[in-house]
Amino acid sequence: MQPIGTIIREELMRQERSISWFARKLSCDRSNVYRLFQKHSIDTALLMRISVILNRDFFAELSRNLPANKERDI
Template sequence: MHVGRIIRQKVAERKITVVWLAKQMSCTRTNIYKIFDRKSIDTDTLIRLSVILDYDFFQHISDNEL
């Protein structure tokens, strides 16, 4: 499973809108959808998403799930 799918799943589980997440990330909805489609992501963006969504996405890296 790639990181974008995991992020999309956590957003859905928390019933967060793409509009809200885009505002928190200071980007557009289009950029959020692009993140959902990414197989990989830069560390800074993943840290920001981890804080905003209150979820440790890095556990998937250490578990070798990405």
């Protein structure tokens, strides 16, 4: 599975949105956005904000990568 930062960057590019636009929507600096693109995991509250901004359910996409319904040791 690709790191979440890579998936977010690809979606931003697919939508032809700029880094500056995305940074404004997230209320952060462009440098923070570039750091976000390098992350393998991020906070769920931040992922929720990004999902709303980009109008894409990243949670559903990530959950599709879970193993099939096998009993798991908890």
